[in-house]
Amino acid sequence: MELKRIAVPFDIKEVADSGEFVGYASVFGVKDAYDEIVMPGAFADSIADWKGKSAMPPILWQHRSGEPIGVHTEMREDSVGLYIAGKLVMGVARAQEAHALMKAKAVRGISIGFVTREDSYDRVSGVRSLKRVDLWENSIVTFPANPAAQVTGVKRLQEAASIRDCEAYLRDVAGMSQSEAKTFVSRLADLSQRDVESVAAIQRLQAAMRH
Incomplete structure (x- = not known):
């Protein structure tokens, strides 16, 4: 399970002296800095799950689980987000x-x-569409940019199931062109194969020495 974060400018419609506020935590159909788009309906199941527990996700300060600063009084999808x-x-x-x-x-x-x-994931446009997500928390943050995005990227690379996944990671996160990503992965694969062949040669030598 990978906990991800997307930071956007918070469209605060109103902040009352009492501490109450309203706004949009996510806007549908808008590509973020990491080429991800949240699709309409992405939060529907999660909202239903929270309602089923008679609870709402916490509002944190800077994603710090030890610093909850507020509670949700309403959370819903509309045509905007x-x-x-x-x-x-x-x-x-x-x-x-x-x-x-x-x-x-x-x-x-x-x-x-x-x-x-x-x-x-659209390999032509390089855009990932988020269709269904589990919402864990919302955080008020200083900057509308995600300092943990590189960590998320590393986790995604570790979980890559194929060469194409690795190439997609290098394009999405490292900013490489398609040809640069292919060249990098190809060279890495060559080095890995050499390592495998070296290990095999050592194992054969060790086996020969035992006989």
């Missing part, structure tokens, strides 16, 4: 700080933490 209403817990010092920063528009980012359940 994932609409949320929330309330900062003003008795928490960090929530008070977040509130002041949000009011001043010094902090304007929100990042969704989720696990992908269904997606598709």
Whole structure:
């Protein structure tokens, strides 16, 4: 299971003195910096699951699980994206700080933490479409960019099941062209094969020495 994060500019419609706010945590059909698009309906199952538990995902500060700062009072999909209403817990010092920063528009980012359940990848456009995700948390973040994206990329590479997956990773995350990615993977495969042949040769030599 891989927990991913997408950070977008938080479209805050209103921030009340009480700490209540409304806005969009995710917008459908918009390609992010990592060539991923959240599709309509992506959150539907997760929202239903949360409702079935009579709960809502937490609102965190900077994705820190030990620093919850608020609760959701509403979460639903509409034609635009994932609409949320929330309330900062003003008795928490960090929530008070977040509130002041949000009011001043010094902090304007929100990042969704989720696990992908269904997606598709277009190798022509290089775009990955997220069709179904499990939403774990929403975080108020300083920058509308994802500092953990490189970690996510490394995890994706570790889980690559084929050469094509590796090439897709190098294009998506490392910014290589299609030809550069193919050349890199080909050279890496050659080196790996040489290692395999070297190990096999050593094993044959060891076997011969035992006889």
